[in-house]
Amino acid sequence: MKLVSFKRKEALTDPWRAGFISGDGIVDIAVAVEGAPATLQGLLEDWSKWGPRLQEAAAEEGKYAALAYDMVKLGSPLPRPLSFRDFYAFEAHVKTARGRRGLEMVPEWYDFPVFYFSNAAAFLGHEDTLVRPKATQWLDYELEIACVIAREGRDIPLEEADSYIAGFCILNDWSARDIQREEVKVGLGPAKGKDFATSMGPFMLTVDELAEVCTRTEKGNRYNLTMTARVNGEEYSRGNLIDIHYTFAELIARASADCTLYPGDVIGSGTVGTGCILELGPENRPWLLPGDTVECEIDRLGVLRNTIADQ
Numbered sequence: 001m002k003l004v005s006f007k008r009k010e011a012l013t014d015p016w017r018a019g020f021i022s023g024d025g026i027v028d029i030a031v032a033v034e035g036a037p038a039t040l041q042g043l044l045e046d047w048s049k050w051g052p053r054l055q056e057a058a059a060e061e062g063k064y065a066a067l068a069y070d071m072v073k074l075g076s077p078l079p080r081p082l083s084f085r086d087f088y089a090f091e092a093h094v095k096t097a098r099g100r101r102g103l104e105m106v107p108e109w110y111d112f113p114v115f116y117f118s119n120a121a122a123f124l125g126h127e128d129t130l131v132r133p134k135a136t137q138w139l140d141y142e143l144e145i146a147c148v149i150a151r152e153g154r155d156i157p158l159e160e161a162d163s164y165i166a167g168f169c170i171l172n173d174w175s176a177r178d179i180q181r182e183e184v185k186v187g188l189g190p191a192k193g194k195d196f197a198t199s200m201g202p203f204m205l206t207v208d209e210l211a212e213v214c215t216r217t218e219k220g221n222r223y224n225l226t227m228t229a230r231v232n233g234e235e236y237s238r239g240n241l242i243d244i245h246y247t248f249a250e251l252i253a254r255a256s257a258d259c260t261l262y263p264g265d266v267i268g269s270g271t272v273g274t275g276c277i278l279e280l281g282p283e284n285r286p287w288l289l290p291g292d293t294v295e296c297e298i299d300r301l302g303v304l305r306n307t308i309a310d311q
Contacts, residue, residue: 001058002203005040005079006072016079020058025066032064033057044263047150047166075125077169077204081266085255086173087115089246092273113246113254119195126202129309132290133196136176139288143229143237143275143296146171147248148204149265156256161249162221167206170304171268172199172296177278202302220249225299227272232293236285239272
């Protein structure tokens with residue numbers, strides 16, 4: 001099931017509404033399913049009830065009136081997540097990015113997954129325009145995947161953590177590398193280099209849709225999903241989620257240690273290997289400029305597209 005947040009184009013000042021993709025259009029969930037909340041956040045807050053109900057409705061393709069794609073604007077599936085933690089879980093990315101700065105691998109990276117909090121109030125959706133921050137000349141994309149938490153939990157055991165995931169989305173963690181380079185010297189991690197925008201979408205794919213590409217391991221589920229990124233139609237990045245060092249189960253267990261996770265929290269994987277210009281080298285792939293279009297694509301999760309504009 002592919003879940004979206006949408007607005008009718010003739011009513012863009014209205015609140016975001018939750019829908020599911022059916023055929024060549026989008027079904028308004030609150031209209032189609034009696035008593036259903038109008039937002040994805042509302043559905044997630046009682047996911048054990050609404051998840052199965054939505055599966056039943058989505059399976060009845062053609063039963064419900066659907067809005068044509070050209071009638072709606074898609075937002076981030078969660079236009080404003082409750083929180084956003086972004087991890088650093090692909091070894092290839094960490095090694096290469098640090099190596100380009102003349103740094104060795106941090107031994108502690110192999111001891112536990114690490115994350116930083118980013119700006120949950122600055123999410124963009126599919127086809128939204130990214131306004132380049134005034135202070136940066138080194139604008140970068142980051143090709144990632146994110147999971148959306150479906151139920152409340154604290155100190156979640158590793159062996160149960162996968163059951164807390166409602167679904168997955170493509171994530172682009174935009175980065176102002178020149179700002180980031182200076183502020184990380186202070187020792188608190190990226191902040192202004194990251195908080196201007198994060199793109200997510202175009203839809204949230206529920207976990208059941210990934211059964212065919214899922215391998216169960218002692219440390220949680222692994223998914224065989226090719227991940228690519230293009231700039232102005234030219235492929236820059238290619239990797240696979242199967243290569244992630246820490247599984248999403250491990251990320252959830254770490255994030256929930258002594259801390260409660262809630263429905264609607266978003267957890268990012270960090271950048272896949274080759275998944276940003278910082279890794280590729282700006283001498284090989286130039287920093288992004290106004291007018292550039294970035295497409296992030298992941299098997300089964302669609303294509304997330306954004307174009308960059310100047311101030």
